[in-house]
Amino acid sequence: MFRDALLVAKKDLRIELRSRVLLGQVLPFAVACLLLFALALGPDRDFLRRAAPGVLWITMLFAAVLAAQRSAGVEDDDGARDRLILSGLDPAGIFLGKALAVTLQLLALALVLTAGTIVLFGATPSSWWPLAVAEILASLGLGFTSVLYGSLAEGTKLRETLLPLLSLPTVAPILIAGTKVYAASLSGAGVPAAWLGLLAVFTLAYGAVGVLLSGALQET
Amino acid sequence: MEEQIAKRRWVSVVGILAAISLLGTVIMGLWVTPDDAVQGAVVRLVYIHPPMAWVALYLAFGLSAVASLLYLWPRTRNDRWDALAASAVEVGVVFNGLTLLTGAIWGRDTWGVWWTWDARLTSTAILLLLFLGYMAIRRIPADPEIRARRCAIMAIFAFVDVPIVHFSVLWWQTLHQSATVLNAKLHPTIHGSMAWTLLLGFVAFTLLFVWMVALRFAIEKRQASQARSELDEAIRERRAETSEQSAS
Numbered sequence: 001m002f003r004d005a006l007l008v009a010k011k012d013l014r015i016e017l018r019s020r021v022l023l024g025q026v027l028p029f030a031v032a033c034l035l036l037f038a039l040a041l042g043p044d045r046d047f048l049r050r051a052a053p054g055v056l057w058i059t060m061l062f063a064a065v066l067a068a069q070r071s072a073g074v075e076d077d078d079g080a081r082d083r084l085i086l087s088g089l090d091p092a093g094i095f096l097g098k099a100l101a102v103t104l105q106l107l108a109l110a111l112v113l114t115a116g117t118i119v120l121f122g123a124t125p126s127s128w129w130p131l132a133v134a135e136i137l138a139s140l141g142l143g144f145t146s147v148l149y150g151s152l153a154e155g156t157k158l159r160e161t162l163l164p165l166l167s168l169p170t171v172a173p174i175l176i177a178g179t180k181v182y183a184a185s186l187s188g189a190g191v192p193a194a195w196l197g198l199l200a201v202f203t204l205a206y207g208a209v210g211v212l213l214s215g216a217l218q219e220t
Numbered sequence: 221m222e223e224q225i226a227k228r229r230w231v232s233v234v235g236i237l238a239a240i241s242l243l244g245t246v247i248m249g250l251w252v253t254p255d256d257a258v259q260g261a262v263v264r265l266v267y268i269h270p271p272m273a274w275v276a277l278y279l280a281f282g283l284s285a286v287a288s289l290l291y292l293w294p295r296t297r298n299d300r301w302d303a304l305a306a307s308a309v310e311v312g313v314v315f316n317g318l319t320l321l322t323g324a325i326w327g328r329d330t331w332g333v334w335w336t337w338d339a340r341l342t343s344t345a346i347l348l349l350l351f352l353g354y355m356a357i358r359r360i361p362a363d364p365e366i367r368a369r370r371c372a373i374m375a376i377f378a379f380v381d382v383p384i385v386h387f388s389v390l391w392w393q394t395l396h397q398s399a400t401v402l403n404a405k406l407h408p409t410i411h412g413s414m415a416w417t418l419l420l421g422f423v424a425f426t427l428l429f430v431w432m433v434a435l436r437f438a439i440e441k442r443q444a445s446q447a448r449s450e451l452d453e454a455i456r457e458r459r460a461e462t463s464e465q466s467a468s
Contacts, residue, residue, distance in 0.1 A: 152374060
């Protein structure tokens with residue numbers, strides 16, 4: 001299963017490396033979101049600093065929807081999905097591999113967005129590691145949900161409108177927990193263990209459900 | 221045929237019982253029970269708001285998750301589970317919307333606002349969105365089996381998500397009062413005629429839910445059967461055309 005997962009992750013990352021969709025489209029979109037939020041919230045530096053955690057995570061969720069579209073989209077063209085199924089790879093391996101590829105892309109995006117909120121919003125965390133752990137867990141959780149919902153919407157002509165409706169309400173806990181961890185890191189209020197635990201539970205739950213339902217997902 | 225008549229009779233009996241118990245709840249709630257010392261007459265919403273939430277958040281959602289699991293499990297796979305899950309979700313959406321509406325009316329009077337970012341309000345709104353996502357998937361034209369599988373998976377995702385959403389928003393912020401009956405200490409904080417009316421409300425809305433799901437289930441079955449017969453008819457016509465062409 002894990003060998004298959006690595007193969008699929010490498011395949012998706014190679015496609016990304018060649019097509020540069022993350023670099024050329026998702027990343028500029030995310031930076032545009034940061035700028036627009038700042039314009040909407042006004043120039044008050046203190047207010048921007050307090051709003052930064054929410055802005056970072058809502059931008060991450062928007063970017064995750066695009067990543068889910070892309071992850072499902074690469075399998076839609078030229079019957080790639082059928083070939084992937086016929087390749088004999090373990091469905092759970094395919095799920096984990098695709099999720100890993102999305103996770104790595106989202107992690108890269110999270111790094112850029114964190115730098116963006118520090119520069120544009122003046123939101124420098126006083127302790128870094130809770131935010132780093134939160135970003136790793138959230139990227140993994142978003143990777144799982146992106147692939148799950150992407151697979152559900154795959155092959156339908158309504159994928160673009162359907163995916164945000166399906167995935168955004170689901171990932172509300174990531175938004176809440178991620179925002180709380182960043183806010184705690186900003187104020188130096190100690191380690192927000194409960195929120196990190198919630199992110200871990202979300203990620204584990206969706207990872208487990210994805211592995212268990214991967215066979216059924218492949219047949220949709 | 222006899223089985224169908226027995227089923228219809230069963231549904232009618234539940235419908236009549238639901239109507240009687242609802243009427244009883246209205247009479248008890250409006251004329252028999254007293255006003256609240258603090259909240260006044262608006263407290264009477266307690267006889268319909270929690271029962272609606274019980275139907276939407278527990279019965280409808282729980283039933284759709286169980287039916288979806290039974291559909292996905294190869295040994296129990298049957299179209300009926302899919303139809304049951306879809307029926308429960310549709311009825312759940314109605315009650316979920318009504319829960320938010322009655323909650324907003326109650327909140328306006330007690331908290332002074334139609335909406336507040338309280339844990340239960342927020343998680344109920346997110347639940348409504350998840351339900352709407354399920355219905356959106358159901359509306360996508362697809363082979364019935366694929367559609368059923370997609371919907372079943374969506375229902376299970378939502379089922380996994382609900383407790384996490386609930387706890388996240390609970391820790392985030394809570395203004396809503398704690399549960400009146402099923403609270404942490406399992407000690408009801410409502411007594412006398414008010415408690416009995418609330419209990420009657422729960423019974424009435426549970427019966428109403430069963431009746432509505434049964435009706436929606438029958439409609440779903442008929443729609444599926446009609447789609448099948450239309451397909452059979454189209455195939456027959458096509459075959460007749462082909463044999464006419466080959467004969468000429």
